Amino acid sequence: MFFNLHSKGTEVKMNSPEQILKQYWNYDSFRPVQKEAVMSIINGLDTLLLLPTGGGKSICFQVPVMMMEGVCIVVTPLIALMKDQVEQLKKRNIPAAAIHSGQNKNEIDIILDNCVHGNIRFLYVSPERLRTEIMIERTKKMKVCLLAVDEAHCISAWGYDFRPSYLLIAEFRVLIPKVPVMALTATATEDVRADIIQKLEMKSARVFKQSFARENLSYSTFLEENKEKKLLQILRKVPGTAIVYVKTRKRTKEIADWLSRQGIAATNYHAGLSFKDRGNRQSDWIGNKTRVVVATNAFGMGIDKADVRSVIHFDLPESLEAYYQEAGRAGRDRLKAYAVALFNRIDLEELVDAIERKYPPYEFIKRVYQALANYFKIPVGNGELSVHNFDIQHFCGTFGLALGETHFALKLLEEEGFLQLSEAFNDLSKLMFAVDNRQLYDFQIRFPEYDSFIKMLLRIYGGEIFTEYIRISESELGQYFYATPIEIENRLKFLQQRNIVEYEPKRDKPQLTFLTARHDATTLPLNHVEIQKRKARDFSKAKAVVSYASSENRCRTLMLLEYFNEFDASECGVCDNCLKNKKLKEAISLELAEDILKIIRTEAPITPKSLSDRFEHLKEKDFLRALKRLLENEKVIYDQNGKLVMPH
Helix, strand or coil: CEEECCCCCCEEECCCHHHHHHHHHCCCCCCCCHHHHHHHHHCCCCEEEECCCCCCHHHHHHHHHCCECCEEEEECCCHHHHHHHHHHHHHCCCCEEEECCCCCHHHHHHHHHHHHHCCCCEEEECHHHHHCHHHHHHHHHCCEEEEEECCHHHHCCCCCCCCHHHHHHHHHHCCCCCCCEEEEECCCCHHHHHHHHHHCCCCCCEEEECCCCCCCEEEEEEECCCHHHHHHHHHHHCCCEEEEECCCHHHHHHHHHHHHHCCCCEEEECCCCCHHHHHHHHHHHHCCCCCEEEECCCCCCCCCCCCEEEEEECCCCCCHHHHHHHHCCCCCCCCCEEEEEEECHHHHHHHHHHHHHHCCCHHHHHHHHHHHHHHCCCCCCCCCCCEEECCHHHHHHHHCCCHHHHHHHHHHHHHCCCEEECCCCCCCEEEEECCCHHHHHHHHHHCHHHHHHHHHHHHHHHHHHHCCCEEECHHHHHHHHCCCHHHHHHHHHHHHHCCCEEEECCCCCCEEEECCCCCCHHHCCCCHHHHHHHHHHHHHHHHHHHHHHHCCCCCHHHHHHHHCCCCCCCCCCCCHHHHHHHHHHHHHHHHHHHHHHHHHHHHCCECHHHHHHCCCCCCHHHHHHHHHHHHHCCCCEECCCCCEECCC
């Protein structure tokens, strides 16, 4: 039985949010703000949710959906994050699926069919998919109960990770006008928040926000010429697991190898590693077989490890938004943790200089675009959503292009919405039966030598293999069937040639997707005004990082909070500057106390007012702190007339 809690037309089951939370996530209660956000969605209201990294954003849209009828479409920019979320939901027996650039048209078709006619509750998609004809047509047939927009700051040009494709979401909302939207982000300034509400066309949006303050997290920065030595010192001083962030893939290996030689169990991680290597290294770290992972910013999204004791930035990030998000992966268990940034003077100069390199000349960008069209032989007007294996080094060598400058040109073309780049895909192979049970049985009769092989597939993967693509490992199947991976691959290809299965061997190269039909490079519609605005904003963000890192006296938590428009907090007391200021105040207080004692010894009895006048050149609170210390320790006392004297 269902009842309607609001006028938006979404039916809601008669389970409380707490019951759903306990049933699927085994939590007894919500964290602050979560319940309010859940109820906002249940009541059909557009909702903007700002929670720090590890604050439990996903639960805020997943719980209400499990109280509703229909599918939740989740827009998120990262394939790795999609896969992680889908796997987490499936482990909780919640049907979920994802559509991304690594899938063929048939696989996408089946997933969308399952959303229309099956029991899929969560469909994860990249924003680029919202514009495709198949997504538009199937959405019209779906019963959609919620549109969730993860990493919502990507819709804002004011944000640190702007994605033009996010601007498609408002257009997509026209298809589901009565469906509420929930926008979620961990990092958004006041300008970005306003932009999210405007760009998503949120109506009377409810905004829920936890403070960006993390009481258990101590922030520090260190100006160090020998950063390796300081890194080792920190890791030896702070026990427990750690993440060390660096800028380049090469440096991940150099630092991890160096730490290993120092006796610290470390590994490296970046998006260019094989799917298997990334999975193994992540699992070893999560399982505490490896203590330290040295990584690029490709590491961390969607990784659920609460007991990280330190996050160390060996290289400074490009923005405080990125720093806050990455540093926030420490101490998600709410126990004491440390976020440390190491830098030298050259790092600060390089941070600002790098912005100039990020924006190559327009003529060079057009040259790269033309070279791509030639490389993949795509005529003007064709190629929309076509996917290609892409070896950037071979591409640059073919056309005589500088690798670094080409990389930034490609990123800018991606930001402008012309193409999408994936890292080395290295996904598992995919398999699905293309026939029904009866046709399969007929094939087994005609080819008895394949009977045991087919039965093995059915035993391992069950009925799902008839309705959706299943990720498979040829080597694992070989262990079951006592055959080599090549023999398994050949058997699957034989079945494919006879239209018994749909088989897609894994791809192990980076992918490039053309998001639009190919333009004439000479008239490529680059938005020059917006690009210049982004460049200016990037300069501003880099300078904010420089200011944060080089500050020697301001509370670092307050600096971060003020960046995110929180102005009502007090000093954290645990960052490097607060601790340094505390020691300085204590030293000043001790010195001042001695000066006060000297005067009382020679001039007692003396009124507090007369004594205070002798120190009018100092701050009154410093004087009072020192006098209070003397009174508490009974170094001075009041006589019966209220004057200060030495004790007898």
